[in-house]
Amino acid sequence: MVITDDGCELWTSATGRGEPILCCHGGPGLWDMFGTLDLGPRFRLIRWDQRGAGRSEARGPYTLERMVADVDAVREWHGLDRVPVLGHSWGAHLALLYALAHPERVSALVYVSGVGLGHEWHAEFKRNFERVLGEELRGEGRERAVRQWTADFVTDGERHAEAMATPWFPVNYEANAALSEEMRTVPEAELVAACRSLRVPTLIVDGMADTRPRWAVDSLEQALPSVTRVRFDGVGHVPWLEAPGEFRAAVTDFLAAS
Template identity: 35%
Template sequence: MPALEPSEAGGYRTRVTSVAQEPPGEAVAVPGGSLWTLSRGSGPPMVLAHGGPGLSNNLEPVAGMVDDVARVHLYDQRGCGRSRASGPFDIATLVADLEALRTHWRHERWVVGGHSWGAALALFYALAHPDRTLGVIYLAGTAIRWGWKDGVQRERLSRLTAAERQELTALGARLESNGDERDRARFLRLMWSTDFASRAAATVLDSEPLYGYPRAEAVARAVQSDWKARLDAGIDDDLRRLTVPVLVVHGRRDPDPTGAREVADLAPRGRWVPLDNAGHSPWLERPAEMRQVLRAFLGSLS
């Protein structure tokens, strides 16, 4: 099967509604394109970046946990979902997009957060613009070393049945040659089911789609390449110099349960918060705990 990098485990579902039911958004111009955004709530500003790369916003439930105490901005990254933009598709440009959004909304400083790949993007923004960052929410982020740790792939496969493992191998082989979109969707459905703390929790994927819009494969490949280069170059020293608060929230049953721990350990004001009985999207499995942790963090910034 094709090797899966950490990014392919991120940001796996958005509640899909009809066009008539979609909440009204705002298109914000950025160099080379326009980003779909959705803003809600009132209070200190924060932005949430979805996972992927190449996927689309799925963080409305997270916003709903804090939008009575914060002004929360959601968006689709360039070239993804409802956003339209040409390249380049790299970290510097995606960070610049976030800065363009901050300027557009006239926030002097804001909290930057994200899930999985989006957590990495939020961190890269804070490293580039610490003076514009009130705090960082690193939600189920991947490690700051590229590639999975020993045992992560084994743990994922152990959460599948023997028949599913066989199917996954066959799908991977087809995708390396000429697999179609249905093969890709089924491959990702199987892999994403292993992100949950239990198979019972993973059944949510049977009633809701994996994500609201097709994955932008070219965007994903380009961002992954730059992401790997950035991590291979090392960000340890940059993290040691980051003085803003960094909240690292991670499920103990995430397939990589401790990879993100290093972010909290290196950042001078980092805090590691593992959640029991939660996987890669803890807001789905432990919403009460998630809400409490987020609100406490935001309260500590005021």
């Protein structure tokens, strides 16, 4: 367990024996789902559950500043000086915020299925989600989540959603609401200006069939001085499950060149 400077216990684990890469999972309010991620023998995945979720202690505060500090606590606990950081979905935004706050500690940034710097994508996401799902969500807890997550995939949605939901923990809706609201209060122009001075090499990975519109990431790509963008056609929100070989090659090739 990592003990943060405010005394919160965070679950963490290292998978593999290669070079470390620090992973930030999606949510907010969810837990590490990188057990399905395979980057090959070259990398050791540093995984952790964000505060309030999964195997970590259920306590706030749930703020962007606090979450960034938690990323740094995990890095330090594992004895890492400078490390690649990979984030997925909300975790992509968290990884970006960490790189902006501590660029000297991030050797490369892998931004997977993030939602960009602005806040105008929600309406299109809702329409896409309802179109793909095709029916009203029913059930509670894990059953409801699995049904919801099937919309994140183009093929084998139920099987992949079951994998994402195993193991299962309660969703922290308090953390989700607090962090989502705070994200909406940060002006896009402020983030764009900060990204223009970020010298950390960045890989943006998009599944072009993601229900979250990919144009939302354009302003991030345009603002970053050192950026590569990879797009996978016919792939949804979790590209390492639907296109594992292509995803692994994109990430490992990028990191080898960084």
